[in-house]
Structures are given as C-alpha cells and as structure tokens.
Amino acid sequence: MNGFGAATARSTVDEGELHALVDGRLPAGRRAAVLAHLLIDGGDRERVEAYRRQLAGLARIRAGLDRYAEGFAPELQQALADTVRRVRRRRLMLRGAAGLVAASLLLLAGFGAVRTWQAEPGAVTAIVYEPEFPLPEFPFGGSLGQTATARPEGDRERSLAWLAGHLRDEPLKLPDLRGLGLVPVGGQVLTRGSAPAVRLAWTDGQGRMVDLYVGVVSSDAERAFTMVGESLVSLHWRRGRLVFALVGPAESPELLQVVQAVIAGIGQGGEALPAGKAAGPAPDPRPIRAAVEPVPSPASPTVAPLPEKAAPAAEPAPANPVVPVKVDAEKPKSL
C-alpha cells in the first residue's frame, strides 16, 4: 500500500485522493488523473473497489437499521421526556427569577426595558426520523458485469433521448469516440437501478465492448456504486447530477484514452442532449432528431420511468431522419 499522503513513484495521485474518489469528494479537476492512475495501477484499483464495497455494505447496514433506529426504547424515550421536562421546569424557574431581578432593576434604576430570556417552546412529542445525508445510490443496479458482456439490444439514440428527459437544466454532450476506433453498437435504458440511467456501448476492432453508463441522480447524492466482474475494469465519476461508469476489458490500458475522451467530450463537442425535455412514458419516436435538436423546456418537467422493454431493438426509420454521424463505414481500431 502506498504511504498515506505521499505521491507514488508511478503517478502524482496520493492516498487521500483515492479515498476522496470513493467518498465522492474528489474535486472535479482531479478525477481524470485519479481514474487514469487506477487504470495503470491494478493494486490501487483493487483497493478502491474494495473500499467501494465497504461503503456499499455500510449503506445496506444503514438502510437495514432504519427500523431499529426509529424505535427508541419506550423507557428511554420516557426518561428523555422526563429530562426535558425537568430542564424546562428549571428554565421557567430561572426565567421567573430573572423576571424578578429585572423588575427590581426597573424599579430601582427606573430606566430602560430589561429583557428576560424566554424559555424554549415546544415539547417532546415523537422521535422523528429524517436521514441526515442522502444514502449512497446504486444508479445502475447490481453487477454491471452481467450486462457488459452482451450487446445492448436497445437503440442508442432513443436511450439518449429518454435520458435527456430527466435532465432539467444540465446540458449533456456525449463524446465522439470514433477517433479512438470505437464504434457505437447500441444502448439501453436501465430500469433496475436507483436512478434513471442508460447504458451506451461501443466496440473495437476485436469485438471487445466498452460501456458507458450514465445516470441522473438526486442533486445532493454524493456516491454511486457499481460492481463489475473480474475481467472488467469499472471507472466511476460524477459531474453534477450525472454519474458515469466506464466499463471495459481489464487488460486494456488504452481505456485511459477513452476516459479522457469521455471526460473531455462531455462538456464540448460530441452529441448534444437537450436539457429540459420531459420524459414521457415511451421514448421519442424520432430518436436521432430528439437527441440533437433543442427542445423547449416545459414549465414543470416531469420524470417518468421507462420500462426497458419499451425501447424496441428495431424501429422504423423516421420520415426525415437527421443523422448526425455515420459511423458504420469507419473501420474500428482495436483496444
């Protein structure tokens, strides 16, 4: 294990940054470097995944203990209420004493108003359960390894358009990975996770798959978890309400370039997803145009989950399709 706080000989990523990545507290400017480091350093990657599993376990324990934590033992609750009553009675007595002193001062000095402090209002009625911080989310469902080995059956553009419906004011642009020899092969809406999410897949010249999972999480969620199989690498990061997971073959250091392209391409270039488009019960029948054309924002955008089966693999071509890129003619490179 690397010494804490010290940069490794192999990169400038330190131990604190690895934990910050796990905890969702890594500054955005350092994500690319840390993710790149994890691609190179299998030992650190394994540790980070183990720490993620620990956090996921703690999240499950926390969720499982909700029922326990809500029900404070009646005798303890009673004892607490008694204590509060005692404290309140003492405060009232003190207030009375303070009032007497104040009155005396007023009488003696004959000037100004002397304020006496007020007892706190309220009473012990019930113990309210409110989560103090958002639970970690599993936006993509369980293990990604099960899906990452097969081509998604759905349509990529329809999936993108569907995800765009869940974004209100945060524009999203997906990177163009053709320069890295990756050809898009499909996409699908994910319905097993805790958040609206899609999977987008590319393949290289050898038929190996690279998957980008994109999810829209609640605004204050700090963490997102995924699990993958042993032969796969999973890299995670977050930008605003969007969480990303890039999954690819473990033995492909070229994934670093993919990560960099994805991170760089999210903010500029690539294929734009319009923000503010309401998600309907089914994908937009004009998938490609919907993914690239700006759509006026509705007054109250609604968010509705879409069953995965609602996105058919084969769909009729629109009357006037707008095809932003034609990728099939390009010869894919190998990862």
Next chain:
Amino acid sequence: MPWDPNPDESPSRSVQSGASPARTRRSVDEEVLEHVSGLRRYALLLVGDPHDADDLVQECLVRVIAQARSWRQVNDLRAYLFTTLHNIFVDGHRRRHKHRGDVPIETVIADLLAPPRQQDWVELRDLIAALQVLPKEQREVVLLVGLEGLSYLEAANVLGVPVGTVMSRLSRGREALRRLVTHGATTRLRVVK
C-alpha cells in the same frame, strides 16, 4: 500536487462558530431528536451492544438537552451531538467494554436488520464483525464518514483531531477492513491510532 480535502471549508476545528437563525424558530428539543436515529445507528456499530449503545445515546441526549442554553450558538448541531457522544464514549469506553456481553454483535444486528438476502447477509456479517475488530479510533472514522456521511472536516471536528489524522485513520481503517473481510475477522490487527 498537494490535495486539500476541504478546499471550501474553514479550517476551524470548533463547531461553535455562530448562531443559526433558523434554529430560533424551532424547538431545540425537536431539533435534537431529529438526530436520534443517526446517533443510535452510529452508537450501535461503535460499541457493538444495543443496550450500551442506547445508554450512550441517552446520556448524550440528556447532556445536550440539559445544556441547551450553551449550545444555542452551535452552527452544526449534528456535529455537536456526535462530538458529545464521542466524548462520552471515550470517557466510558473502558467501563462499557468491561461489561459487554458475550453475544457477537453480528448476531445482535442480525435480529435488528431488515431481512437481507442470504448472500448479502454473509457479506454484511463479515463487515460488521470486521468493524468490531478495528481499533476504536479507526472504527469511529470509518463509521462517521462511511455510515453517517460526515465530511472529513466534520469528522475531524467531532473527534477533535486534525483532518490529516482523520484521513490517516480512514485509510488505515479501510485497509484493515479490507484485509479482515478477505482473510477473516480473526486476523489480529496491530493497533495504530
């Protein structure tokens, strides 16, 4: 490049840094009670015994409510509550530990948890057992950050240590947990605070 774990936060280690205007509109008692579930959950995994945990929380609440006047200036009530609980825990740790029963915590928690799937339960049981083997300084940090979601600075405030110490304990704690879960909770740990 040196990394600042809390670039936007004040380096102040005090939780008493100013009045919260919103607090005056609500009952202090109600505000305290909102944090009971978090305190109980944290205390249970910290001390490993439900009765000790409830005693700890009870003592914490009584102390805080009884001193309600003095904590009106507290900005972060949750951190203040956890700090109080931490202090009581540290003060009475040896006494409570001496009286702890022989029932393993994972067995106790099994009765408290909502029934998970078998595979999930095996993993959770290992994690709970491993947590109890950690030195308490590391266990506190792992739980405050991982279970209760405190920031590194908040955890530092609660424990009264520098942020660097929190991160060091977090790193050691997580690594120890990883090894314990991998090799079994019976592995002996060298105590490093």
